Amino acid sequence: MLRFIYGDEIDRFPKLKRSMFLDRADQFKTRLGWDVTVDPTGEERDAYDEMNPLYVLWEKPDGTHGGSMRLLPTTGPCMVNDHFLDLTNGVRITSPFVWECTRFCLARDCEPKTAAALMLGGGEVMAGFGVEHYVGVFDARMVRIYRMIGASPEIIGAQGEGRDRISVGLWGFCEAARRTVAERAGIAPETSRMWFERAFGGECRQTLAQTA
Amino acid sequence: MGKIERRETLLGELERAQGLEQLQSAILDLRDHFRVDHMVYHWVSSDGEQFGCGTYSDAWVQRYVDQDYLRVDPVIIGCYQRFHPVDWKRLDWSSKAARAFQAEAISHGVGNQGFSVPIRGPVGQFALFTVSHTCDDEEWARFTEANRRDLILFAHGFNERALELAPGRTPEQSRALSPREIDAMTLVAMGYSRAQVAETLSISEHTLRVYIESARSKLGALNTTHAVARALSRGLIVV
Numbered sequence: 400m401l402r403f404i405y406g407d408e409i410d411r412f413p414k415l416k417r418s419m420f421l422d423r424a425d426q427f428k429t430r431l432g433w434d435v436t437v438d439p440t441g442e443e444r445d446a447y448d449e450m451n452p453l454y455v456l457w458e459k460p461d462g463t464h465g466g467s468m469r470l471l472p473t474t475g476p477c478m479v480n481d482h483f484l485d486l487t488n489g490v491r492i493t494s495p496f497v498w499e500c501t502r503f504c505l506a507r508d509c510e511p512k513t514a515a516a517l518m519l520g521g522g523e524v525m526a527g528f529g530v531e532h533y534v535g536v537f538d539a540r541m542v543r544i545y546r547m548i549g550a551s552p553e554i555i556g557a558q559g560e561g562r563d564r565i566s567v568g569l570w571g572f573c574e575a576a577r578r579t580v581a582e583r584a585g586i587a588p589e590t591s592r593m594w595f596e597r598a599f600g601g602e603c604r605q606t607l608a609q610t611a
Numbered sequence: 612m613g614k615i616e617r618r619e620t621l622l623g624e625l626e627r628a629q630g631l632e633q634l635q636s637a638i639l640d641l642r643d644h645f646r647v648d649h650m651v652y653h654w655v656s657s658d659g660e661q662f663g664c665g666t667y668s669d670a671w672v673q674r675y676v677d678q679d680y681l682r683v684d685p686v687i688i689g690c691y692q693r694f695h696p697v698d699w700k701r702l703d704w705s706s707k708a709a710r711a712f713q714a715e716a717i718s719h720g721v722g723n724q725g726f727s728v729p730i731r732g733p734v735g736q737f738a739l740f741t742v743s744h745t746c747d748d749e750e751w752a753r754f755t756e757a758n759r760r761d762l763i764l765f766a767h768g769f770n771e772r773a774l775e776l777a778p779g780r781t782p783e784q785s786r787a788l789s790p791r792e793i794d795a796m797t798l799v800a801m802g803y804s805r806a807q808v809a810e811t812l813s814i815s816e817h818t819l820r821v822y823i824e825s826a827r828s829k830l831g832a833l834n835t836t837h838a839v840a841r842a843l844s845r846g847l848i849v850v
Contacts, residue, residue: 407692450735451692472694474767474828475731488791488814494828495730495767496760497821528695529759532821553817569821600689600701 401520401591402458403598406451415456418464420444422506431538431562447471447478447501455520457513459506466505466513470524470533473497479534479567486556486567492534498524500535500570505544515548515584516591522580523595525572532571539564549579617644618761619833625768626831634772635664641765642666645758647744648722652769654738656777665741671719683712690729690739696763698755699725700748724751726759728766732774740766764833771831788847792826795819797848800839 402415409416420442427433427443437443450471457465471477473492477499480491500521505513524530535552537545539562545551552568559565581588595601621644625637634652642650651665667675674680681687689702704713717723725743732738742762744751755762788796791812798808809819823835830847832838842848 405693453693453695472731474770475694475733475735488789490789490791490822490825492821492825494821494824495763496824496828524695529763531824534821553815555814555818569817571817571820599695599697600703 400458401516401523401594402454402456403520403524403595404454404456406448406454409454412458412462414462415458415464417442418506419454419456419467419504422464422467423502423504425507426504427502431540433538433565447476450476453524455517455524457509457516457520459509464506465509466517467502468500468504468517468521469502470521471499471501473499473534477501478536483536483556483565483567486558486565487534488556494532496529496531498530498533500533501537503535503537503541512584512586514544515550515580516586518545518548518550518580519577519584519586519588519591520595521570522572522577523591527595527599530572532569534567534569536565536567538562539566542566548583550576615833619837622765622768622831622833622837625765625772628772628776630776631662631664634769634776638664638769639666642742645742645762647742647754648720649741649743651741651743652738652766652773653741654736654770654773654777656736660777662773667721668719671716671721674715674719680712683708685709685712686725686727686741687739690727692737693729694731696726696728696759698751699727699743720745722746724748726751726755726762728763730766730770732770736774738766738770738773740769761833767828768831788826788829788842792822792829793842793848795822796826796839796842797850799823799835800843800848800850 404412424437424441424443427435428437435443436445447469453470454467455470456467459465473480474495478501479487479499484491521533550570552570554566554568557564557566577588621641624640628634628637638650638652649666651663651667653663655661685702685704686699689697704710722743722745724746725741727739727741730738730740794812795808798811805816805819809816827835827838830838830841832841843850
């Protein structure tokens with residue numbers, strides 16, 4: 400299932416949290432060889448994990464991490480503006496309607512539908528919170544995966560070659576793309592909406608309505 | 612005056628505010644314009660300093676401070692360190708303390724409905740912008756749906772101003788337009804279509820949209836036309 404969890408709540412999901420940071424180490428350090436920091440317990444995390452980001456996660460039936468991405472507002476400190484200005488033509492992208500999406504990660508053994516499920520979750524956040532674009536940082540392999548699931552970003556700039564290639568790209572919100580992604584994920588949009596509502600107090604609302 | 616023109620004027624008033632008193636007068640005008648019972652902006656710096664402006668009664672503000680309701684208020688608890696806008700119905704009002712707080716807030720005229728926009732600033736500062744009103748759920752849902760975008764926009768308008776008025780502010784770095792944004796805005800101001808601008812700059816229309824949105828945000832403008840007008844009047848672009 401999809402989960403939407405802020406950094407300061409993730410301790411409530413110890414299994415999910417541990418496996419996410421381990422999978423991130425596996426993807427970004429072991430497989431991609433990025434210059435990221437892995438702590439003595441084997442977890443990859445950086446300064447942006449300390450800024451209370453919103454994680455969108457795919458939780459496997461056994462409660463462990465299948466995939467995830469990390470969202471931050473571009474009005475505050477974020478990776479694209481702090482580190483990748485040379486890939487955005489020097490444009491510091493700052494808007495309440497543009498959020499940053501980084502650390503898109505898939506567990507080694509995840510189901511093929513996981514990437515699409517995460518994109519579907521990203522769409523729920525857009526629709527639910529009035530976000531109009533994501534600006535993301537991702538690797539070469541993700542470019543292919545995004546294309547496969549029908550959610551290709553517009554690439555603004557890239558650096559490096561082969562598997563070291565890092566790109567900055569943009570996603571907009573589009574109803575047609577949302578349907579494609581839902582189909583690839585094999586998840587009804589009503590279901591992902593329900594997961595989103597549940598994470599952000601939608602159930603409270605129903606309870607209130609019933610008692611009113 | 613049309614709604615959009617009025618909102619441009621109000622943003623202008625906000626941007627010219629030179630101190631707390633003028634921020635207060637801007638928020639009164641804005642509250643009247645949106646026809647809601649209350650509007651509040653509250654700012655907490657990274658070292659814990661606070662200020663704000665708003666339309667709650669003095670008695671309620673005093674009561675809130677005296678009772679230290681910051682520690683009970685589900686709006687504060689639900690929004691602090693977050694960055695997504697939230698309808699108050701979605702917050703956790705289930706505790707006895709929260710329900711008592713809500714009843715008291717309503718008795719002070721705060722309203723039974725609310726919508727809050729938490730804001731994260733460039734140096735980790737936190738702010739909260741809120742509108743509240745007395746009406747039924749359906750009317751409130753219609754209001755927030757129709758006005759969400761502009762409320763977020765005004766929330767950030769207040770925040771930009773607060774950041775500039777805050778002591779020790781380092782000037783302007785975050786709001787300067789990059790050469791690429793200046794190019795894009797100049798071509799838009801010259802009357803080129805988006806497709807033509809994108810082609811001239813060798814970027815996609817999608818990328819252009821984000822560059823224009825980013826420039827709009829930095830200029831504190833309501834929409835692209837307003838952003839162009841502001842960039843021209845400030846001499847940032849020359850046509």
